[in-house]
Amino acid sequence: MPNKKTKNWDIQKSEDLYLINSWGSPYFSISESGEVVVSLEKSEEHPVTKGVSLMTIAKGLKERGFDLPALLRFEDLLESRIRLLNETFLKAMEKVDYKGTYRGVFPIKVNQQHQVIEDISEFGKKYHHGFEAGSKAELIIAMTYVSSSESLVICNGYKDSEFIDLALLSRSIGINTVLVIEMPQELDVIIERSKALGISPVLGLRVRLSAKAGGHWNSSGGDNSMFGLNSDEIMKVVDKLKGENMLDTLQLLHYHLGSQIPNIRDIRSGVIEASRYYCELKKEGANMLFLDIGGGLAVDYDGTHTNYGSSCNYGLNEYCADVVEGIMEVCDRAEIEHPTIISESGRATVSYYSVLLFNILDVERFNTKSDNDMLGDTTNEILENLFYTKNNLTTKNIQESFNDALYYRDTLKFVFNHGEITLREKALGERLFWSIMHKIEEFCEELEYVPDEIADFSANISDIYYGNFSVFQSLPDIWAIDQLFPVMPIHRLDEKPDRKGIIADMTCDCDGRINRFIGLEDVKNALELHQLRDNEEYVIGVFLVGAYQETLGDLHNLMGDTNVVSVKLTANGEYYLTKEVEGDTVxxxxxxxxxxxxxxxxxxxxxxxxxxxxxxxxxxxxxxxxxxxxxxxxxxxxxxxx
Ligand SMILES: Cc1ncc(COP(=O)(O)O)c(C=O)c1O
Missing domain, CATH: 1.10.287 (Helix Hairpins)
Known part of the structure; x- marks a missing residue:
């Protein structure tokens, strides 16, 4: 095979460019041969692990008759995340001699797909990892798939009497279901239904904390948040339960400040405030056992480890330590026993699990060079000026040439609209204009300082890579909330990517595109990509897409679900498919x-x-x-x- 490596480029440059070691470690990396590989996390059982190339998997899928786009789900990564979450909490507790324990619950809304829930049920069993349900349908899933009698099923969301009956009845068959009161009115129905069925509930309260978190989902927290009870409403619930002689059923306090909380300080403030409520409820006589800190544990999507919305300035160790120590400090001061800590971590559990792969169908080059263009018979002054600018451009007159080129291009548009030049002349003028811009971009690489105006313009000069996928179906958060995900080619990473492009999907909708990419210093408007080669597929991966994307996706342009395969990795670099779901047909x-x-x-x-x-x-x-x-x-x- 011919060696396609590029001079002055190596895989380390690709690692730095796409930041893969920052967002992907320990699961994703680049192999010597320039392909993205996925590996098992190293463990005592597997001290050395060999990765599997995603390109090899993509080719294997094709041989089995599965076309791209395809969503790959890596079961081992999910298992690893569940293990890490549980063991890191338990270690943080052991370190400070915390007397309670940890119980994770997976919020089903984050990924309701059957395979995902089944995998969580299986991998979570030994940690008694349970589920959080926010609707009747999710409760039915949770009851069916919860795998241990010690696991919890936490019921949030607004509940009608059917929801409440289901939750109560599930307790009678040994499921550890907790009904969390989100609205004061729910309590009357719960009391009435539990009396009617003769089943005592286990109750929780969702508190509306003053603490507020930064990030995109911060409306879930703060005094004016839409969810949970304020202090006055909490006291009314306590008094009502007292009056009914049911205060012993109140055992859990829950709060949720929002998803993807980027700043650890906000996590700490929430923990401290909630712990105070917990202690006060205990003092009121409630049989408090559980403190449920909700979701919010963030994923470092851009790998910058900052408090920017798509990142977080903390890791799992720091998160667990801060939660455990914060709760312990408040409880010790109040001489209250340490509660079982529950977290409803969704994003942090399933994001790594899934990778979307799609092939590029075509590329529209933004700036066609016109090195060979001559003026010919044209006597048009604007074209002559553009021609002159192009031929006399140097690093010294770069700003002046840039200004001139923009001016001549605008004039060209004007004279065309007034019928003063032909379409052929306009086309020549545009080619000359882009040739100038292309040359300016090349010269900029030699400059120490690039004028802002030119840098901004050049950031917007990009090719359009047409990808075989739908943003609306597979990556809805890119469209809806400008979410950033790591996006990169999964092969040819030992070659310099010498083009810059945005990625358009197949819907031909102007919103169906990816045009914001992670970058070390700032969000990039275009991604470094390779030129397509004849008869060779160019494959792009979008990573960390296991949370929220699958069910939020819609059928824009009637693009359906992609093929989905679950992949099991082995420590010596092999893989096999454990589950396959064919994508939708027309x-x-x-x-x-x-x-x-x-x-x-x-x-x-x-x-x-x-x-x-x-x-x-x-x-x-x-x-x-x-x-x-x-x-x-x-x-x-x-x-x-x-
Ligand atoms: C009540 C509740 N718990 C947990 C979560 C999951 O949050 P995350 O994915 O940030 O862990 C959510 C999602 O916003 C939620 O609303």
């Missing part, structure tokens, strides 16, 4: 939007027969046409390479 998606595909085929048959009748097509052509129509219905909703 017929699947049409049925979701209530078409009856059988009657659609019927309609098409009639139309084709009419065409035969009127002599537009032959009977044989009718046959091939209808076959193609039916193949289309059975096909993948994405671009198929066959």
């Amino acid at each position: 017929a699947d998606i049409l049925e979701v939007v209530e078409y009856n595909t059988k009657s659609m085929v019927e309609r098409m048959r009639k139309k084709a027969e009419e065409a035969v009748g009127s002599g537009t097509i032959t009977a044989k052509q009718r046959k091939s046409f209808l076959e193609l129509y039916q193949i289309g219905l059975r096909g993948y909703t994405y671009y198929e390479n066959n």
Whole structure:
């Protein structure tokens, strides 16, 4: 095989460029041969682990008949995250002689897919990892998949009497279900239903803390947050329970400041305030046992380890230590026994688990060079000026040439609109303009200081790489909330990526694109990418997409679910597929939007027969046409390479 390595480039440069060691360690790295590999976390059992190339997996999928785009789920990474979360909390407790324990619950809303829940149930069993449910449907999942009688099922969200009955009845079959009161009115229904069913509940209260967290989801916290009870409402609940002789059923205090909390100081403030409520409830006579700190444990999506919204200025060790020590300090001061700490960490549990892979279908080069363009017979002054600017550009007159080029381009537009130049002349002018900009960009690499205006312009000069995927289906948070995910090519990383591009999806919607990328100093408007090669697939990976993306996705342009495969890794660099879910076919998606595909085929048959009748097509052509129509219905909703 020819050596395609580029001079002055090596994999370390790619590591630095895409920051893979910052957001991906210990799971994702770049191999000597320039491919992204996924590895098992090193452990006593596997002190040395060999990674598996994602490109090898992508090729293996193709051989098995699965096209890209595909979502890869790495079971081992999920197992590793559940183990780390539980063991880091337990270690932090051991270190300071904390007397309580830790029970994690996975918030089902973060990824409700059956395989994910099954995996969490299996891997979480030995840690008694439970589930958090925010609706009846999620409660039904939680009851069915909770794997240990010591695991908890925490019921948040607004509850009608059917929800409450289900939760109460689940207790009678040995499931450790806790009903968290989110609204004062819920209590009356709970009391009434528990009396009617003769089942004593275990109750929690969601408190509305004054503490507020930074980040995108901060409206979940603070005095004006939409959720939870304030002090006055809490006291009313306590008094009501006292009056009913049921205060012993109140055992849990819960709060949730928001998801992806970037700053550890906000985590600490929340813990301290909630611990004070906990102690006061205990003093009021409630049988307090659990302090549930909600979600919020952030993922360092951009690898910068800062308090920027897509990062966090703490790691898991610091998070667990601060939570444990904060609760312990407040409880010790009040001489209250240490509670069992519950966290509802969703994002931090499942983000690493999934990687979206898609192939690039085509590229639109933004700046076509026009080295060979001559003026020919043209006598247009603007074109002559552009030509002159291009030929006389040096590092010394860069700013002046930049200003001139912009001015001539605007004038060119004006004269074209007034019918003074032809379309052919306009096209030549645009080529000359982009040639100047291209040269300016090259010269900028030699400059120590690049004027801001030029730097901004050049950041926006990018190719468009058309990817075989839908942002709306697979990465909805990019569209909805400008979420940043690590995005990078998964191969050719020993070659210099000498183009810059944004990535457009297949929906042809101007929002269907990725044009913000992680960067060391700032968010980048374009990603460094390689030029496509003939007859060779170029594959991009979007990482850390296991949380929130799958169910929030929609069917924009009727692009359906992608193929999904669960991959099991071995320590010596092999892999095998454990579960496979074929992506939606066109017929699947049409049925979701209530078409009856059988009657659609019927309609098409009639139309084709009419065409035969009127002599537009032959009977044989009718046959091939209808076959193609039916193949289309059975096909993948994405671009198929066959
Ligand atoms: C009540 C509750 N708990 C837990 C979570 C999960 O949060 P995270 O994914 O940040 O861990 C959420 C999500 O916002 C939530 O609303």
